[in-house]
Amino acid sequence: MLQTGSSVSTRESIHKAATRLFRSRGYSRTTVRQIAAEAGTDPALVIRHFKSKELLFLETMHLTLDDEPLLDVPLEHLGEGLAELLLDLGGSARGVFLALVHGSNEPHIHDRLRDTHEHLFVEPLRRRLDGPDADVRARTAAAVAGGLLYALWVAGDQGLLRMDRAELVSRYGALLQDVLTPRTS
């Protein structure tokens, strides 16, 4: 009983420490021994509990998006809503996203990033659209959304980073809106 309790708690300690470290330092720069130290346990136990560093990474790095706000917003303001959502995406989401992108040299992490992109960006948008090219529009909008995160976080475009949030929302919102519901000009 004490054993089980201890095991659960150390397993959770490892999970918590790994989450924090992977988020803040990425995959390659966090070490199993660091995780073990921060969890107050042994490196061997980290592997015993999670099989490998990579599986531990996959178990901890889940990127979820609170897309309920997007369900309510009317279709003609979906672009702006998505832009707001992206720009409000705070620290923890940033860390997970960057960890996935950086780590996606590893095949399994790449798979995880692909899945994340698919059902974090593509699917929610796809569900709101109609028409024969609804899929293409959803994927294009997802690419544009990913491009914003890429420019801000991966490439670190200082010009965009220093921009007024309201103007970025307005510009990117209009852009996304044009992709989602094209003007028939």
Next chain:
Amino acid sequence: MLQTGSSVSTRESIHKAATRLFRSRGYSRTTVRQIAAEAGTDPALVIRHFKSKELLFLETMHLTLDDEPLLDVPLEHLGEGLAELLLDLGGSARGVFLALVHGSNEPHIHDRLRDTHEHLFVEPLRRRLDGPDADVRARTAAAVAGGLLYALWVAGDQGLLRMDRAELVSRYGALLQDVLTPRTS
């Protein structure tokens, strides 16, 4: 004389092997010993010539874009021209881009990626634009361009990958064009 010749040739052998390996396997998955083996020399010499694995990476991974085609194309077709350029970007550019993105957990590589994004995408576009918000439009277009490469290569969106190239060019070209020279509607 023979020494110098030998040194230059081994240095170039290392350079060539490193370029190939970094492009095809990325930063973390290529090893100094692999580079040395492929160059037919010793791991220690690799370090002696290039100081460290990271400096060797930075010396070999330069992403250049043949943007002369973009200089000729009239402003009203710049979007389409850029889209064509991006979608024709072949294997070697893909490898370098992915290596930079994946490796950009390392601060110096991140700097390199930021510079590359800046004077590969932002600057050429910026040069073609006028008006008070020319900088923002150039940066937004660069983010959209990066988003395409992100969606195709980093996230690996199968839907976009399977799309007809002509339709992708047309769609993304129009999208980029709207960012670069907005319709005043």
Next chain:
DNA sequence: GAAGTTCGGTCAACAATGTTGACTCCCGCT
């Protein structure tokens, strides 16, 4: 209650990694 099995924990070791230092060798200059 005793024996055994199982499970969490500790420790030492392994192979592979990037990197360094000692040593050899050979060319070109004095």
Next chain:
DNA sequence: AGCGGGAGTCAACATTGTTGACCGAACTTC
């Protein structure tokens, strides 16, 4: 002839992820 410097070789180091051997405590079974 000697020698100084640069290229190459080799062994070693610390650090990485991972594994196996042992230990001890608790639950199960007789």
